[in-house]
Amino acid sequence: MANQGNAIVQETPRFDLESYIQNYTGPTRFDRLMLIGRSSVALHLDALRAAFAEAKKSHDTGRYREVATYFNMVAPSEAEELFSKSWLESTDAANAAETKRLEREMKVYKNNLVKESIRMGNEELGRHLESIGDLGGAAEAYSRMRPDVSTPKHIVDLGKHLVSVFLQRKEWVSVIGQLNKITGIQGSDDEKLMQPYIRSMSGVALLGQENYEAAARNFLEVDGSSTSIATVTDGLLSANDIAVYGGLLALATMDRAQLQTSVLENSKFRAFLELEPHIRRAIAQFVNGRYAGCLSILASYRADYMLDLYLHRHVNNIYTKIRNKCITNYLVPFSCVTLESMDAAFSEPGQSIEVELAGMIQKGLVNARIDSINKLVRTVKEKPRVRLHKDALEAVSRFEKSTLDRLRRVNIAEAELDVKNPRKGHNAPDSGDNWFEISTPVAE
Known part of the structure; x- marks a missing residue:
């Protein structure tokens, strides 16, 4: 597996594979099993067997x-027994x-010019192509459904279909664009029902873009009180995932005061933290200044997150x-x-x-100096008065x-050296987008 370029996880994860994978449905279930099968030394055989069975259930x-x-790489004899060429053909x-x-059928619908039939035909064709892997x-x-959608529910369904496809293709910008369209058409009642889906999917897309701070904000705002997260996200995420993603990203991007107010005292997110108590403990240790304890907790779960x-x-x-x-x-x-x-506090023995x-220190993350002779670290404190003066x-x-920029612009206008938009003639333009100034200095 290492020769194939996969990241290898030597440690045994804390989760039970069978219980873990039950939280997911659809394509993400197979993708998660394949990741574990390619990466985990302890679970690769079990994960590949489960992925083999999952693939055979689909089209x-x-x-x-x-x-x-x-599977043929790790267990050739077993793979030969399980592989069915006749099923494949x-x-x-x-x-x-x-x-x-x-x-x-789509050609018939188009000839009949019935918008609802065309919409449903495209939806059925899209579902089929998605199920066979033609993303x-x-x-x-x-x-192609977009010109034929007529109700807010149709727009939501269309957006969710496209979000599912773009997530599988890891096209994070497209995911954000579709979620914005869904958000824009929701009413007050529907918006409350769709809030967990929009926030959680936005968090995943922003995480994929490495925008950790914005992703953390979205995960922390997920409201899971009204319904199951797995149901809302169509089996893509579990409530445990929301807790882990939100907690880790908050630790990476927020200071101690923000962690206290936005995470530990967040009534919406508290329910998720109860599912992953080690995340809550790690955040509490950081807030209380026990940094070694925080890092120790996170290190013990690193293998789980690598999978x-x-x-x-x-x-x-x-x-x-x-x-x-x-x-x-x-x-x-x-x-x-x-x-x-x-x-x-921070190093291994x-x-x-x-x-x-x-x-x-070289990257500017810490303002300090190292005294290698006396084995000391001396921090450089900037005086408040000096900072105020700066x-x-x-x-x-x-x-x-x-x-100076404003004076230069006034002088250019008075000297009639500003270039007019040819379409406007010699009249003054209506907006700043239709003209530009020459940056030649003018004597006052």
């Missing part, structure tokens, strides 16, 4: 071939026949951000700290934090630049 022969290829033939049938064709079929479908690519980055925050906050109350005490700390000088500089 997607591409997934079936994919899992067969990986019959399913391909049935998929092709069903596609042709639906396309013929590009499914997206096109769903998009998560949407989180695994970001675990290293998120953990690095949290660790840097812990080190930075640890140094805040002190003017001088021994490297020995920092090693005890026999290792030193000196090299890591030097890298943070801020005042920067404000004056910005004001002076803005004033």
